[in-house]
Amino acid sequence: MKFTLLAHQVRALDMLRHSLASGKRRPMLQAPTGAGKTVLGAAIVEGALRKGNPVLFTVPFLSLVSQTVERFAEQGINSVGVMQGFHPATDADQPVQVASIQTLMRRKLPRASIVMIDEAHRWFDFYGKWMAMPEWQNVPFVGLSATPWAKGLGKHYDDLLIPTTTKALIAEGFLSPFRVFAPAHPDLTNVRTVAGDYHEGQLSDAMSQPVLIADTVATWLRLGEDRPTLCFAVDRAHARKLADQFEAAGVATGYVDMDTPPDERQLIGERLKHGQIKVVCNVYTLTTGVDWDVRCIILARPTKSETLFTQIIGRGLRTAPGKADCLILDHSDTTLRLGFVDDIHHDHLDMGPHQKSNGSRKDRETPLPKECPACSRLKPAGIRKCPSCGFEPERQSAIEERHGELIALKGRRKDKREATHDEKQRFYSMLLWLQQDRGYAPGYVAHKFKDRFGIWPHGMMEHSVEPDATFLNWIKSRQIAWAKQKKKQEAAHAA
Ligand SMILES: [Zn+2]
The missing domain is CATH 3.40.50.300 (P-loop containing nucleotide triphosphate hydrolases)
Structure with missing residues (x-):
């Protein structure tokens, strides 16, 4: 051998x-x-x-x-x-x-x-x-x-x-550790989901708002430590806007997309290596930056795909002399949605929409990360003190939590008969669709389910179904009830 x-x-x-x-x-x-x-x-x-x-x-x-x-x-x-x-x-x-x-x-x-x-x-x-x-x-x-x-x-x-696993490779020193900051939370409520990920055109529009572009550049200037950086955009138009903004801020910037010829791509890699350019804006391709010494990743491309997310972050995880870690500036909320890349794990292959499942396709063992409200560093759930800035949030007041529960109890409609398993499954599937489509937190599904049926979901299949009018009316009614209740509460507090 x-x-x-x-x-x-x-x-x-x-x-x-x-x-x-x-x-x-x-x-x-x-x-x-x-x-x-x-x-x-x-x-x-x-x-x-x-x-x-x-x-x-x-x-x-x-x-x-x-x-x-x-x-x-x-x-x-x-x-x-x-x-x-x-x-x-x-x-x-x-x-x-x-x-x-x-x-x-x-x-x-x-x-x-x-x-x-x-x-x-x-x-x-x-x-x-x-x-x-x-x-x-x-x-x-x-x-x-x-x-x-x-x-x-x-x-x-x-x-x-x-x-x-990625986690093991980091622990053994084959991959670089990483720190994630989530400095911005783009509004993706109007971006539809197509084939499991965001509609690219709509996503590009949503992410191309001047305030978001400007914030991406400003954040890098503030946190990026002048590191060799790969910035991932939604599409070419978006990548070019980002590159222009970086250039306008005086940062030497490169641009790569799938049509960039291999020799030009290599030249850009060389220039990044020698510090002649600091940031390369690109649209994800299999080959860009595979063997570059990248120490900061800007994720300006929200995705629902664990695969795409993992491949993008992987571009920053190569080890290199003098590289202590990779800095990840996540402007896409993807880490908050999917978790840290080294927490994404599946024990078995996906069996498709009709798979036999124990209710969870995601076999997620680790809860999603939490954002430090002071510095926007993402920290593992359960870690209260921020490892970056030391900020420690106060515990949520028990009274507030009780209020939340009170509202839910009071507002719940009492069904005359118990819903069947199929009805519950259908409701669950529509919640799943809504959660994925609107990009709500994963916990949304279980909470709304409990709101509706008074129990946590159990033994439900993880497939989503497009909501019908009855379902959407119920969601709307809950939102109205909640808003009214909140108003009343605020009035009571004010009095
Ligand atoms: Zn912090």
Whole structure:
């Protein structure tokens, strides 16, 4: 072997071996940023070659083909052929074939004893058809992904291997620790959700308000410590506005999007490295900043996607000499919504909308972070004293809490009969839809459910359903009742 494997990489190979030995044929290997996915992939390829097994390595984009070949070469794997147009490395006789899914869809599939699927969280229906072909039933398909959390992956892959986690990699010094500040809370109430994430056009408009752009730059000037910074925007228009504002404030700034040619991208990386530019505004791509020494991330792109969030923050978690931590300026409320990236964890693959579930898809063990009201540092729930500024909030007064409960009790409508489980589920699903659509805190669903039925939700499925008029009227009536009650209370206080 031409490379030394780290403990978690050895563990990954062991887990994979056991999975295949136990009869699994569609294992998914989770390798977070910093776990050395390339080295792992190369080690698996090398293991197969030693046994004389040809390997087919697939990537989700044409642009990743050459990069993959280069990385294999770095690991000493040279018996590689490429399937892609008239690529100079075309050689069908080589035991390792690298191909994009787009090419494979149009060609006769080559023979292989093992198929590796890189960036496997990106699902293509073609994979499903391929995996289902009789002649491929016994051939292992190994998925590789830092974030194998896409909906329905569990219907196609039969095992999830987690040899290490972001938290463990930080603790072991393979990744940089990070600090998050949430200096702004954008209003996204009018931004719709499409396919699980914010509607991009509406999001771009919401985030492009001059006051938000100006605040992003002002915050960086105040907190950014002049660090080499990657700023993530919603789309090109938004990224350009941010870049212009940084330039206007006298900060040397670069700009990258998916159409920036590789050599220009590399030049921008060099300039960032040498301090000639401080901030690079960009729209997320698979390749931007992968190996740059980034010490501050500006997240100006709100997302509901744990995958996108994790990939963006991952850009700042590489270790480097003299780098104590990564500073994250989250202008998107994403950390408050999804939690710290190293707290995002799924024990199993998602089984799609009809999955059997114990009521929770998110298997979240850690409560969401809390914001320090003095300095906007996000701290783990339960930590009262701010690790940044030392501020310690006073405990909420018991009277206030009692008032809250009183209102809820008094306002609750008494149903003549007990609601059925299906009715409760439907109500729950509509609450879930509303919470996701309006970006309310996750606790909203349980509280509103209790408000309606007098009990906390239990055994509900986590799928959302678009609210009907009756439901929306009820929500509205509760808001009105609450507002009236509050007014009365304020009047009483004033008297
Ligand atoms: Zn603080």
